Amino acid sequence: MPAPLLSKEEVLDRLMRTFREHGYDGASLAELSAATGLGKSSLYHYFPGGKVDMAKQVLEHLEAALEKAMFEPLRSNKTPEKKLSAMLDTLSAFYDGGRLACLLERLCASVDRRSFRRPLAKMFDKWMRAVEGLALEAGLPKTVARSRAEDLVVRIEGALIVATGAGDTKVFARTIADLRTSVLACPRT
Amino acid sequence: MPAPLLSKEEVLDRLMRTFREHGYDGASLAELSAATGLGKSSLYHYFPGGKVDMAKQVLEHLEAALEKAMFEPLRSNKTPEKKLSAMLDTLSAFYDGGRLACLLERLCASVDRRSFRRPLAKMFDKWMRAVEGLALEAGLPKTVARSRAEDLVVRIEGALIVATGAGDTKVFARTIADLRTSVLACPRT
């Protein structure tokens, strides 16, 4: 670790930002080096496995960050509605209102995607289970809760793509707004 | 055009498949050459602008293909419900039940994305307008029709990501199944 420079946390944050902006395939070692202020040799010191290693560690770093910012608050004793709303606020901030891409998506689409298979599947599962738990807490039947959770993740990932493609972040904002009311709504009879 | 070999249509099809499988950034000229059976020089003969040019022409090719397979059938005199179902069947086949990525998404995420800005925005708009028209035809109010259209595109793009990430194409199948009934449903009062 650079004594006076960046902490490993900060290094991982900057690597994540670079992967999210340029994509995994699009991010070169030169860019990753510039983003962190670490020379290539230093990068290889911390990440002996090169780019794949960086992405794996960034993924673990993200998991820890989400645990704190998104999953832990779900264990409070607030109402499910408030907790859902807090999660959506966190997500909206994390994606900067639809301007920043999702790391999971970037890695899913990479040439080295096989290397990230397990951790990616685990992350998606964790996210969906968290939302499912919230829906169960709100009194929804198990099958409905599951599909609502799946739908939340699907729509957020999709909204990020469409916002980018259509060049309009409002798509993302509308999706978040709709999820705020639809995820825990009573099923139609 | 190779006299005895592939038609330009077929060349574009194979390029599209390669971009969808490996991603735009991940597809090398060597792979694109192998996929089409054309040497690099031949590729540059048909696509003087290189990779960017290939992707642009592939995008136009896709637009024409979708026009025929997806948009034109919407102008028949069948019921909106049947036409929606036909569109979803076409999409499900096009994405091979969630196993094949979306070209639009691949290009949105590429390092050369700026080069594809206009055509991508146009494609998304065209797709959404088509669904919006269907919803209007089914008697939905304009604002609802618009958001249903947006939602269909968002959820399909998202389902492709999540299916890949979670390693389970069932997510895609469930999304398609749900869209079949939800897109044209009467709004809640």
Next chain:
DNA sequence: GTCTATAATAGGATAGAC
């Protein structure tokens, strides 16, 4: 741990013969 230098390779792109 970090740097400079450099190896080794892959990538995109072009020249010129046929």
Next chain:
DNA sequence: GTCTATCCTATTATAGAC
């Protein structure tokens, strides 16, 4: 139009000094 050969740059990765 297609091929072989080649150029040039960027890229990943490593060696070795400090």
